[in-house]
Amino acid sequence: MVVKRIQAFDLRDVFKTERTLLSLSGFYPQRHQINVPFYFTSALINVVVSYLQLFSMFGQMVVDRKDLSKLTDTLLFFMTHFTFLGKLTNFGYYRQNLLAIEDDLCARIFYSFSEKQLGILISKIGSCNTIAKIFRMSCVLCIIFYSVLPLLGDEKNLPLPGWLPYDTDAFYLETIIFQILSVCVSAYNNSSIDILTWKLIAVASGEMEILKENLRDLEYKSNGDKELEVTKETFGICIQQHNAVIDLVHKIEFVFSKGIFMQFLSSVIIICFTGFQLLVVPMASIQFVFLVMYFFCMMCQVAMYCWYGHEVMTTSDELGKFCYMSNWYDSDINIRKSITIFLEKTKKPVVLTAGKFVTLSLATLTGILRSSYSYFAVLQHLYQEDS
Template sequence: MQKFDLLASFDTEKYHLTLGGFYPSTHIKYKYLYVLSCIFNLFISWSQFLSMATFSYFNSSNLEKLSEILLFCMTQFAFLNKLTNFVAQKTSLMKLEVMLQSYLLTNVTQKEIDVLENHIKEGRLLAKVYRVLCFLVVLFYALFPFLDDRSGESHKFPLPCWFPFDEIKYYYQVFFMEILSIAVGAWINSNIDILTVMMCVLATAEFEVLRNRLATILQPLSTSASIAEGDALVKTKLRDCVNQYDELLCLVNQIEITFSKGIFVQFFCSVIVICLTGFQMIVISFNSMQFFLLIVYFSCMMCQVAMYCWYGHTVMESSDKIRDACYLADWNESDLIVQKSLLMIMERAKRPAILRAGNFFELNIPTLMKILRSSYSYFAVLQRLYGKK
């Protein structure tokens, strides 16, 4: 048996969120720097959101302009809610770290290490794709005001916002602050998303490790010199499996407590964002730079929602397969105590571990389909209203 560091799987996200001032830090020496970073990031993000919300109010009668600003405004709203929930759940986050350092979860064989590493590699690969999409969104927002000549304006900004001063007079300062706000939002938001996904990846991998342990739990009976010694080893392994199963169920529950409220707001806003992105793509020219920006933005939003639903679904599926693992064990060769214990595990496994968003939506593939259907329904309504005008 070897000790496997589960916390290392999200070291990158932890480091970035600590730099942003949002992850609980143990570095007392840099405490004030983290606090200043947190205040600065919150100030610039809230300022951007309030500026866009004010612009939306003054342009509520223009459907095309309103959809353009609400597109990013809803994304910013979801990000700020997710960030607020993340900061409020610091205690729960620390509990998650403690759970992931449990002896039963971290002491594994070489074969089990391979299982854990394969799952983590898959999660990291998706994280890289998501980060690239976020980077491209920021890059396109920075470039399209200079490359897109659809309006003929000489001074265009990445986002339409309201300012209590003449923004053209301070064009470069305002332009820089808008891009900085977009970059900060993409940076922090992506790290919170990937951190949540990596937690789901670890839960899925640990369920698979448990499944393999249960399927081979009766091997000591065939390898031990005496029946009594084999029975003792089997009962010890079974007790560890039961405790590990309880810890995994608590882990999934703690993941839900920590992130579910933020995910709920994200799902609600994603329906609107996907709808508005599709609407914007049909009302602007296909040859414009903004159209390519919207394609990248749409891909990023889809990746974000799909990540949550896909990995929530894998957690549910992996926990559901615990029943099969108990049945595949040669239970007919064990004594009555072991058979009863396996039966109790199977009964509990009939109710799989399910992650929910705000106790309303389950994180699974059917929920993803519901989000897409809802987005299309609102898109059809907007298209019809725009056609009448």
């Protein structure tokens, strides 16, 4: 029963939802050339709608360039949209590499775990799924607020700031539908790319946790040549597992690194401007509630990258300690040489970076928040001077 459960477990199913969602929008790579016109049309509609909204907001920024309050309001949504399109472009460019990652996750070495260790992996993935659901729900709530806000006032306001080359009052309903569609496209694809990345990193972190357990529980004391060969083989599997996880992390970084870097850069500005808008907007208004939800989404987006990246770094850094927790001192001299080489390799923790510049860690998260607050203080000072 236990063996069947382990055999039935497939790491590719961890991100099955995200694979399906991104396939429907036409961006996830397909192994077989089936329904190509559908995927192409879907991707084209998504891209055209998104870029039209981006240009509209850019035009509004030019119009409101002398009004700090309106400019920051537009820039807030412009940066979010611009970052999404940057991440989507990066994802589209490197997407074929996801098939290689899927192939790696079929490798037998990633399934070298016991029933107890499978529970650890499932628990880690389960917590990631819970966070993903909360994040998606908050995105849905933001879309609802986007849709409801224009209907609350007496004036014909639009969900998003944007310059349009026609009389919006004459085509008010059509404009609202278009803007809500653009928000849905952005939230749908952006959240799917984010969650896909989190889950892949969580899988790498879980595999590192299993490797730690395997190193600690490895029995080095052997009586006879047969047991010695078993010990060598078992330790060799640990080395293979370590190399496989490192290779997986490098492939994840290769696909998503530049997109994450864009997210980090824009998050500094977005968090700053969201905080500024919370200062300007009345607390009793529905717009304030919306901004709080929006702020939560932006924080969750950047925090989860840092959290799971930090987990990979810390778990890989602990491999040497867990190796020392075994009875390595009872091992054969040849195995000890292999252990020494392995320990030297584990001195350098496995890290994920954003654009090869910034490490995904909790220290980076605090740095982003610190920078956001610094810019917020400057913006607040300028606003008070204008007032």
